[in-house]
Amino acid sequence: MKFNVLEHKLVPEHRVLTDKESEEVLKALRVTKDQLPKIRGIDPAVRVLEKARKAPIPEGTIIKVTRISETAGVSEAYRLVVGR
Amino acid sequence: MMSMRGVTKRIRAIKFALLSPDEIRKMSQTKVITADTYDEDGFPYDLGLMDSHLGVIEPGLRCKTCGGKVDECPGHFGHIDLAMPVIHVGYVKELKKLLQATCRKCGRLLLTREQAADYMKEMENVEELGGDATEVQFVTRESAKEATKRQRCPWCGEEQKKITLDKPTTFREEGHKLTPKEVRERLEKVPNDDLRVLGIEPDVARPEWMILTALLVPPVTVRPSITLESGDRSEDDLTHKLVDVLRINQRLRENRDAGAPQLIVEDLWELLQYHVTTYFDNQTSGIPPARHRSGRPLKTLVQRLKGKEGRFRSNLSGKRVNFSARTVISPDPLLSINEVGVPVEAARELTVPIHVQNYNIDMVKEWIKRGPIAASKTGDYIAGVNYVIRADGRRIRVTDKNADAVAETVEIGFIVERQLVDGDVVLFNRQPSLHRMSMMAHEVRVMPNKTFRFNLAVCPPYNADFDGDEMNLHVLQSEEARAEAKILMRVQEHILSPRFGGPVIGGIHDHITAAFLLTHKDARFNKVETTFILSRLGMSGLPKPKIKEGDLEFWTGKQIFSLVLPKDLNLSFKSSIASKGVTNPKELREEDSLVIIRNGQLITGTIDENAVGAFKGKIVDKLARDYGSEMAKKFIDKVTRLLIGAIMVKGFTTGIDDEDIPEEAKKQIVDQLKVAAEKVKQLVEAYKAGELEQMPGRSLEETLEVEAMKVLSRAREQSGEIAGKHLGMTNSAVIMARSGARGSMLNLSQMAGCIGQQAVRGERLSRGYWNRTLPHFRKGDLGAEAKGFVKSSYKSGLYPTEYFFHSMGGREGLVDTAVRTSRSGYMQRRLINALEDLKVKEDHTVRNTADTVIQFKFGEDGVDPSRSIQGDAVDIDDVLQDVLGEEPSWKERMTFKEMTSYGLTEKDMVVEMEEEEAEEEEEPAGEE
Ligand SMILES: [Mg+2]
Numbered sequence A: 001m002k003f004n005v006l007e008h009k010l011v012p013e014h015r016v017l018t019d020k021e022s023e024e025v026l027k028a029l030r031v032t033k034d035q036l037p038k039i040r041g042i043d044p045a046v047r048v049l050e051k052a053r054k055a056p057i058p059e060g061t062i063i064k065v066t067r068i069s070e071t072a073g074v075s076e077a078y079r080l081v082v083g084r
Numbered sequence B: 001m002m003s004m005r006g007v008t009k010r011i012r013a014i015k016f017a018l019l020s021p022d023e024i025r026k027m028s029q030t031k032v033i034t035a036d037t038y039d040e041d042g043f044p045y046d047l048g049l050m051d052s053h054l055g056v057i058e059p060g061l062r063c064k065t066c067g068g069k070v071d072e073c074p075g076h077f078g079h080i081d082l083a084m085p086v087i088h089v090g091y092v093k094e095l096k097k098l099l100q101a102t103c104r105k106c107g108r109l110l111l112t113r114e115q116a117a118d119y120m121k122e123m124e125n126v127e128e129l130g131g132d133a134t135e136v137q138f139v140t141r142e143s144a145k146e147a148t149k150r151q152r153c154p155w156c157g158e159e160q161k162k163i164t165l166d167k168p169t170t171f172r173e174e175g176h177k178l179t180p181k182e183v184r185e186r187l188e189k190v191p192n193d194d195l196r197v198l199g200i201e202p203d204v205a206r207p208e209w210m211i212l213t214a215l216l217v218p219p220v221t222v223r224p225s226i227t228l229e230s231g232d233r234s235e236d237d238l239t240h241k242l243v244d245v246l247r248i249n250q251r252l253r254e255n256r257d258a259g260a261p262q263l264i265v266e267d268l269w270e271l272l273q274y275h276v277t278t279y280f281d282n283q284t285s286g287i288p289p290a291r292h293r294s295g296r297p298l299k300t301l302v303q304r305l306k307g308k309e310g311r312f313r314s315n316l317s318g319k320r321v322n323f324s325a326r327t328v329i330s331p332d333p334l335l336s337i338n339e340v341g342v343p344v345e346a347a348r349e350l351t352v353p354i355h356v357q358n359y360n361i362d363m364v365k366e367w368i369k370r371g372p373i374a375a376s377k378t379g380d381y382i383a384g385v386n387y388v389i390r391a392d393g394r395r396i397r398v399t400d401k402n403a404d405a406v407a408e409t410v411e412i413g414f415i416v417e418r419q420l421v422d423g424d425v426v427l428f429n430r431q432p433s434l435h436r437m438s439m440m441a442h443e444v445r446v447m448p449n450k451t452f453r454f455n456l457a458v459c460p461p462y463n464a465d466f467d468g469d470e471m472n473l474h475v476l477q478s479e480e481a482r483a484e485a486k487i488l489m490r491v492q493e494h495i496l497s498p499r500f501g502g503p504v505i506g507g508i509h510d511h512i513t514a515a516f517l518l519t520h521k522d523a524r525f526n527k528v529e530t531t532f533i534l535s536r537l538g539m540s541g542l543p544k545p546k547i548k549e550g551d552l553e554f555w556t557g558k559q560i561f562s563l564v565l566p567k568d569l570n571l572s573f574k575s576s577i578a579s580k581g582v583t584n585p586k587e588l589r590e591e592d593s594l595v596i597i598r599n600g601q602l603i604t605g606t607i608d609e610n611a612v613g614a615f616k617g618k619i620v621d622k623l624a625r626d627y628g629s630e631m632a633k634k635f636i637d638k639v640t641r642l643l644i645g646a647i648m649v650k651g652f653t654t655g656i657d658d659e660d661i662p663e664e665a666k667k668q669i670v671d672q673l674k675v676a677a678e679k680v681k682q683l684v685e686a687y688k689a690g691e692l693e694q695m696p697g698r699s700l701e702e703t704l705e706v707e708a709m710k711v712l713s714r715a716r717e718q719s720g721e722i723a724g725k726h727l728g729m730t731n732s733a734v735i736m737a738r739s740g741a742r743g744s745m746l747n748l749s750q751m752a753g754c755i756g757q758q759a760v761r762g763e764r765l766s767r768g769y770w771n772r773t774l775p776h777f778r779k780g781d782l783g784a785e786a787k788g789f790v791k792s793s794y795k796s797g798l799y800p801t802e803y804f805f806h807s808m809g810g811r812e813g814l815v816d817t818a819v820r821t822s823r824s825g826y827m828q829r830r831l832i833n834a835l836e837d838l839k840v841k842e843d844h845t846v847r848n849t850a851d852t853v854i855q856f857k858f859g860e861d862g863v864d865p866s867r868s869i870q871g872d873a874v875d876i877d878d879v880l881q882d883v884l885g886e887e888p889s890w891k892e893r894m895t896f897k898e899m900t901s902y903g904l905t906e907k908d909m910v911v912e913m914e915e916e917e918a919e920e921e922e923e924p925a926g927e928e
């Protein structure tokens, strides 16, 4: 990989949730997986995460995105990995 | 993948295709042969244009195709077999492309096998990468262009001839005319696979179908005939056109079959082509439109759909509704901001459905007995009833004659449509409806005269003025709608804008001027004046006078203004009249621009735009936020009445002599401008001598321009300052500018002093003649006058060259606004279409109709801007003040607020709006 996009200052932090965490998040938000915003499997950020884990990230995984927000300080969002 | 919850069916694609002759005949319920419509008895002819197989339009008759009656039968298509094929005008572009791209002999696409394969591959690629139809079109356009270029067929070796199109429908091959029949024969030969390279799906769109051999006849329900009062029938324009087609078609067939001379057949063929062309589009360029006997052009298919009055824009994107009214608006300062004045004529037509119940049946009967045009004993409007709807749904119109009889028949369960009464809830709207404040709920006040009326404080959210503006009104028809409108849409609930969290409803123009006149320094009023002003508030009794001079009693303006403030209000801020950059309390007090309100008493400071204005009014803001919308409404109602009273006592006018300055000042300005012009001249000389010091990152020419602009804008500012010195706070125009009522000091200094540099694209004027702007100057003159500096004032008048330069600058402004509004309007529409069905759910997530999450928390912080304080959920200072009972130093607060983002943005926005308005005024008159 030429450049790790996650190290760029404009790219927010991406983190793969464990199955347990995913369940908790879905429960807390009272949503089903299909109601989450999506992120493509080929998204550069997902690819970086795959490289770091040395394993592919399967469809249906939830990724937590933590971004610095002008209005809220820190805001958290969740994205569902979908097909490439 | 996963199923989308809540969405049962999704449109994946829409496909457009051509109608084949086979399909036309399959759709058709009957062949149409005769041009006649109805016989003497008024029955439709069989095989005629009104054949009863095509549907019914007369009550009582039944459709011969489906057996349905008038409202049951949807109508059915028929068809006309054309004696000779004709070209469909809608497809001439495609036909030309196809003829040019295919071989005249073998019909193959004029590309080699390899080229064709390459293009196909490219198309697949684009599709695979998610390209849409337009992107695929780029490729097909390319392939057609390439094929057209080839002179010799790669398949049969035939030399190609040049195809041209004689508008609208005649194709020529090197001058020789191609008949539609020949065109059709050529296109029939094009193989399916070659069509795909051109982006045509041959299964649903064979090109020869673009040449018509059969014409679809629309159902009679699409072109109903109307019976006039005289008993004559009047046919629809489409029917007229089809009659023409049938007649010529018949003659053409007869002549052809009888072996008439070729010339006659060709003429008739061309006539048939004309009629079919105008049947589709009667505004085809190159041919005269078909006309009615009266001379009116016929409205055929394209005319039905196209344009503002067409099906799309008029019937599908916008619909007309019942229980609505539209008329001119005018102001009424005595109405509450929650009210709207409705003319009696409108109130008589607009109704509210009332369900008849045990508790109201007697009252309802009384209403009905009044008849539809009811008046009280004094002759005033009272509400009557227009319709009674029985339990079985039958509607009975109430007239003067049947009123008593109808009233007796009313039972519980009936619905009566009662005319408007004061207090009915209606929606009031002004286009363009750009934000939610463009449509608010008002309470009705039925009034004489013919305009809608409302309080001036509500002009800003509607962006309304009274130069002929019209507005719409909708009467709510259900209890739920009324409740919802009253809670969510009432004017008082929209005082604070969700856009920037400040007030959008408040004092304007004369309200602001009046506030200044009432409260500036030690304005005072005698007993008569005070009584007059306070009578407008409906007060009885006067407060104690602040000043007594012998027998004379005086009330201070500040004292009078304090009467409309809540008794526990504490607030301090800077007035709008405060000079720029002054923060020293002593200086502020000197010009009375430091507003301090203690326990509901205005201690010091001038009330102006910063206190009660729409957009900037700090008092309105504070009241709406801390005391609630009801209190804010009462304040605005009271303060606007009070201020109108005050300005009536004081009197206020402005005229051109408000911009008069002494001769001496004029001379000063002229001298000062001369110095500036001289400075520019020196700069130019320095530049020519190569002595000008180049600025980093700029060329020598740019440096000169920047320096010259600097000198000249400073000159304008100085002349403004000189003029301003002689325009004091007693000057009406200055009062308006400084208090924020209308106009700016820039406007004034341009009237009294100097207009300044004119610019196009931010640069001094340079275009026009070769090396100069106008022939009045020498070539290469870079001085102030030659490049658009206007040293005259609006009042003194401009020199011809200046006038010309000024119109150059003005034209740019005009063009800019036109471009900007159309572009921003389009962006706004796209944005709204994307956002319109998102909503904030109970858990603060923002979701769409499919219930998928768009935002996990509204705005990421969950704060409603209209309830925030400068963008924050809580105002710490305010809380501290409430709890500790002490106020943080106003200076600290103010500098802090001015530095934080929202204060600035808001200010910027208002400045922008003022600019827009100024431009608006320069628009040529006669718009409305
Ligand atoms: Mg107007």
Ligand SMILES: [Zn+2]
Binding pocket: B054, B055, B056, B063, B064, B065, B066, B067, B068, B073, B074, B075, B076
């Ligand atoms: Zn039918």
Ligand SMILES: [Zn+2]
Binding pocket: B103, B104, B105, B106, B107, B108, B153, B154, B155, B156, B157, B158
């Ligand atoms: Zn050929």
